[in-house]
Amino acid sequence: MRILVVGGGGREHALLYSLARSSDNELFVCPGNGGISQIAQCFPIPADDIPSLLEFAKEKKIDLTVVGPELPLALGIVDAFEKEGLFIFGPNRDAARLESDKGFAREFMKRYDIPAPTFFITENPNEAKKVAKKFLKESEFQLCVIKASGLAGGKGALILNSQEKIEETIDDLMVKKTLGAAGNKVVVEEFILGEEASLIAFTDSETILPCLPSQDHKRLYDHDEGPNTGGMGAYAPA
Numbered sequence: 001m002r003i004l005v006v007g008g009g010g011r012e013h014a015l016l017y018s019l020a021r022s023s024d025n026e027l028f029v030c031p032g033n034g035g036i037s038q039i040a041q042c043f044p045i046p047a048d049d050i051p052s053l054l055e056f057a058k059e060k061k062i063d064l065t066v067v068g069p070e071l072p073l074a075l076g077i078v079d080a081f082e083k084e085g086l087f088i089f090g091p092n093r094d095a096a097r098l099e100s101d102k103g104f105a106r107e108f109m110k111r112y113d114i115p116a117p118t119f120f121i122t123e124n125p126n127e128a129k130k131v132a133k134k135f136l137k138e139s140e141f142q143l144c145v146i147k148a149s150g151l152a153g154g155k156g157a158l159i160l161n162s163q164e165k166i167e168e169t170i171d172d173l174m175v176k177k178t179l180g181a182a183g184n185k186v187v188v189e190e191f192i193l194g195e196e197a198s199l200i201a202f203t204d205s206e207t208i209l210p211c212l213p214s215q216d217h218k219r220l221y222d223h224d225e226g227p228n229t230g231g232m233g234a235y236a237p238a
Helices: 010-019 050-059 070-074 077-083 093-100 102-111 125-138 163-175
Strands: 002-007 026-031 064-067 119-122 144-148 157-160 186-190 201-203 208-210 219-221 225-228
Touching (some): 026 050, 093 102, 102 119, 119 125
Parallel strands (some): 002 064
Antiparallel strands (some): 119 186, 201 208, 219 225
16 A cells, blocks of 8 residues: 555654554655654655645545644645545544634533533633632642643643733733734633543544553653643553
């Protein structure tokens, strides 16, 4: 098979490593990276340039496209490829909203009684500050969580322990736009203490194939201190 993988990080490298185990696969990646270039042909097309990726897939007669990053999924790459009759692995734009819009995800969980922390969603900075201070005051841990609702590369969730930090963070996200459009809307949540685990599964809407549970190395410093990061690796099983 001629397989195109979209993306250029560790996730895509792992996917390509597995796909390369079959000698029958000819592998292409856009844009890839130096390490990936040892096992696949790299082409400098950005992962969010969907028209160019679509044209590339047609030109190279790609049999299957596999999408790694969240952004092209949120932009509708699966919808665009399927419209042209091309096989592609990943959720469509509507399904990807569970990842690309944290406010939407929280409302979805509430609607279907999926356990989640108490939350509040707003596009108003003053309202966000008021509610966050209330959450902080009522928290048994004297902490509250503020999340940029949009995609922020794993850097959009902040755990705060003071009113001063709340003011600063909301101004950064919603006024200064330090994370761009991701901070147009924020989710204020109660802080819940516990270990985080990710359980990822593959599905075609009928069959579910779960992976091993895993855990991110998210905080910047030792002893789970410092801000969250988007690229500190992970381990499995958790």
